[in-house]
Amino acid sequence: MDFRQLEYFLAIVDHGGFNRAAAALYVSQPSRPQAIRALERHVGGSLFHRIGRKAVLTEAGSALVPSAREALHALELARASVGAVRELRGGRLDIAVMASPMVEPLSTMARCFADRYPEVSLSLRAALTSADVIDTVRTGGCELGLLTTSSPLPSTDVVPYHVGDHRLVLVTPLDGPFPAGQPVQREQLGGQRLIVGQRGTGIRAYVDDLRARGIDIHIAVETEHRMAFLPLVLAGVGLAVVTESWAELSERTGALVLDLEPASCQHNILVSRKAQLTPAARAFLEIAVPPTHRDRL
Numbered sequence: 434m435d436f437r438q439l440e441y442f443l444a445i446v447d448h449g450g451f452n453r454a455a456a457a458l459y460v461s462q463p464s465r466p467q468a469i470r471a472l473e474r475h476v477g478g479s480l481f482h483r484i485g486r487k488a489v490l491t492e493a494g495s496a497l498v499p500s501a502r503e504a505l506h507a508l509e510l511a512r513a514s515v516g517a518v519r520e521l522r523g524g525r526l527d528i529a530v531m532a533s534p535m536v537e538p539l540s541t542m543a544r545c546f547a548d549r550y551p552e553v554s555l556s557l558r559a560a561l562t563s564a565d566v567i568d569t570v571r572t573g574g575c576e577l578g579l580l581t582t583s584s585p586l587p588s589t590d591v592v593p594y595h596v597g598d599h600r601l602v603l604v605t606p607l608d609g610p611f612p613a614g615q616p617v618q619r620e621q622l623g624g625q626r627l628i629v630g631q632r633g634t635g636i637r638a639y640v641d642d643l644r645a646r647g648i649d650i651h652i653a654v655e656t657e658h659r660m661a662f663l664p665l666v667l668a669g670v671g672l673a674v675v676t677e678s679w680a681e682l683s684e685r686t687g688a689l690v691l692d693l694e695p696a697s698c699q700h701n702i703l704v705s706r707k708a709q710l711t712p713a714a715r716a717f718l719e720i721a722v723p724p725t726h727r728d729r730l
Contacts, residue, residue: 502573532659562633
């Protein structure tokens, strides 16, 4: 077994097929099946079910994924630790991010990191829920993750850092049902059509809580694509509850942003693996985490 076989194995897992994995890694056609066959001989079992162009993990393949990620992470850590650790003259940092914090605070974090370490590239992996972020970091898919939550984290398998809060706001068309400049009481959302995200997000939890309180809300659209919220609002499909990180963009595109009362906040949490981090991940944490929280670094 060699690390190139593990790298190709994980590329197939992450990209969903042999052809996509080969394209992502710039691997030649003849070497693809050879690498997997060699790996299967080494572990003593089939790793994938071949279904057309797709590759579906077998039970043995699923069992190998965490160990393969850990092995490649250890190799990356060893490589990164050799040479100019503090200068970070290259490499890549993988971060799992939910949609709302990708607007802010990630944009500011990424700008500051790029200013200081311009030769390190950031690879951002979209995650739908806080549980997805935590699972990706816990299993080694990414070293860091950024999520929003209104409740305690559902896992202790990662190290959390609180990096700020965002209020929830209501986004409506300019000719929507509420006047500009006046907060909207949550009871006033009764009878309104809302665009919501999937279950497992803090914003969806807020909407579900309104319904549990007996406020009659109609869900017009449920989507996991947060970038669809603004076009749908502007098209008059419904209203949307989002974090205030979306406020500036919403107003620039012609929407109206209103405060919600009583106020409700989402906590922005940066999480890291409990295992030793690469220099790039440590450098990102030093930039992103407030000084009062840096004792965890």
